[in-house]
Structure formats: C-alpha cells, structure tokens
Amino acid sequence: KAGVTQTPRYLIKTRGQQVTLSCSPISGHRSVSWYQQTPGQGLQFLFEYFSETQRNKGNFPGRFSGRQFSNSRSEMNVSTLELGDSALYLCASSQGPTTNEKLFFGSGTQLSVL
C-alpha cells in the first residue's frame, strides 16, 4: 500500500506570491490533516478534513486555506506569502476523524519564501 504522498517535495517562492501544496492520503483513508513545522514553533496544526468537510482549524490567518476532494486528496493554499511562512508542511492521513486513530505522515513539502 502506498504511503501518504506530498507534492512537490521542495518549493521556492517570493513574498506576495501564492502556493498550492498537494497531499494524497493512503488508499481508504478519509481524513487528512495538515501541520506546519518550523524550528521555532515546532509542529502546529493547520486544519483537518474528513469526507470533504473541514472539521477543525488551527490558529492560522485566513491566508491559509485548504480543501479536500471526493477521492480524499487534499490541497492547501497559502496566499500572499510572507517570509515567516517558510516551513515544512506535513500532511497526515487516517481512516477516521478522531485523534486516537493512527496518523500516517507524508515526507512533507519544504517551502522557502524569499
């Protein structure tokens, strides 16, 4: 069974641009969560989608948005990029929506904002 796939692996953007990151969950998984990882703040929850609906959202500005498609694939979008958005963005999938489910993480997308 293929794992969680995130594309692209690396991305370089400039301030003010927007970016879209993609996540394909493990086959059969219906929940996708996104986390931002930075050296200073560690891992912070962005949002979670289950069956195309956003279930939960972390404390991030509205520039961060996401969606989930009917095949459970998910995208997250960051508009008007800021230098502080440079981070590793991790996607995780699970079968169900609860946090006692085992989360499977992708290798992440490393975003650099110049």
Place this chain on the structure above:
Amino acid sequence: AQSVTQLGSHVSVSEGALVLLRCNYSSSVPPYLFWYVQYPNQGLQLLLKYTTGATLVKGINGFEAEFKKSETSFHLTKPSAHMSDAAEYFCAADGGSQGNLIFGKGTKLSVKP
C-alpha cells in the same frame, strides 16, 4: 488548553546506554498520548500511543513509555540505544474537541559510538 512539554531539546547517549526522553502534558483530564519519531528529511512515524488501560505501552523498535497520571508524564525509554535511533522525537497529546494533535517542541537524540 492542552500543552505538551518535552524537557531537553537535545539528548546525547552512548550506544548501548539507556534512552530516556521526557514528556509532560498539562491537562487535568488524561488525554490520549503519542510518541512520534522523525528521521532527517522524512515525515513523522508513530512509535507508540496510550489511550486507556495498561499504563506501560510498548512500541516499535524496542521503545516503551509509561503513563503516570500523578506526574502528568509520559516518558519514552529504550534500554539500549542503537545508532539507528538517532532522530528527533516528538511527544503529542490529542487536542480533545479540537480534533488535532498538540505536539511538544521535540527532542533530538544523538547516539555516540
């Protein structure tokens, strides 16, 4: 709000020595607790989790953790470190109704030959 504290951002042990990584959570209601490992340039992999029941939880790669409610702790141990254990380790707790995981800042484990 729930918070997770990992004591020590860096821990260094010799190969064959005991590994002890510390984690404390803040909630008065014991949450579900997790330990994840992250190898360089990779995502996180679940080592073990505590939900209910037995307080000593065994995970993969010889790791185990003990849930101590009185100390609000969930420390990770391994009797004998191996070079391949060098990685960053994250303790996490479920965010309750928020439906997310709350992570500690991580502990980078180095293993000396």
